[in-house]
Amino acid sequence: MALRFCPLYSGSSGNCTFISDGKTGIIIDAGLSGKRIEAALAQIDFLPEALSGILITHEHTDHVKGAGILSRKYHLPIYSNEGTKNAMRSALGAVPDNMFRIFETGSDFYIGSLAVRAFPIPHDAREPVGFKVFSGARSVAVATDMGYLRNNVIDELSGTDMILLESNHDPQMLMNNPHYSAQLKRRILGNHGHLSNETCAAGVLRLYEEGTRHFVLGHLSGENNTPELAFDTTLNAVVRAGLAPDSDVYIHMAWRDHVGEVYTIDG
Secondary structure (H helix, E strand, C coil): CCEEEEEEECECCCCEEEEECCCCEEEECCCCCHHHHHHHHHHCCCCHHHEEEEECCCCCHHHHCCHHHHHHHHCCCEEECHHHHHHHHHHHCCCCHHHEEECCCCCEEEECCEEEEEEECCCCCCCCEEEEEEECCEEEEEECCCCCCCHHHHHHHCCCCEEEEECCECHHHHHCCCCCCHHHHHHHHCCCCCCEHHHHHHHHHHHHHCCCCEEEEECECCCCCCHHHHHHHHHHHHHHCCCCECCCEEEEECCCCCCCCCEEECC
């Protein structure tokens, strides 16, 4: 069974990723208004009422903004661990307890025909996770909002067919940004902040060695990065490593302000 994978939006202003195997459809995060997510799903010809659930990586607004309204409107269960549920509860509004599906971080579970693994990531949230989603032998993953690529994350992502990987900021742009405080800069650059373009590029090379060939660069900062910088940083690292772009490794982009490409991973 083929997997459809689409980063509807990915960036510091809002995140939502669509995954379906033709039988079960889910979104990972709902960090925009319900109307924008509905419109994004319409663009890829999927009805929100056909979703089987909303998975939440962590409680920050750019990941949960529309989760409550979508859950109420379409009676969609919200999947999260206990720490994230408690941390995001007030931001969701009135979501009944029976609409939550609580999983243990580090566990595997099923949503319809999709298998899901939730793995811990280093970020400044209560209990943040990334997700790897399987349909048969095929898999996709969302791995953003990380201060660094620690070994357990590499292990969890090993062999994934396609990964949405964070390429958040250019360090020089960040350090020269007059609108960011020193404290905020330290937070972004710290071990529980966000991946830089350079760290993302190094991660692509490590994950290539573990079997991944398709990477979607996402969660770009609107103030401290550009799509061109993010793409070129990873592209140059790939070339320096002696790999051929669009042959050995495929680099794709997710977008902050419009719906991304729909990728199909054949079963």
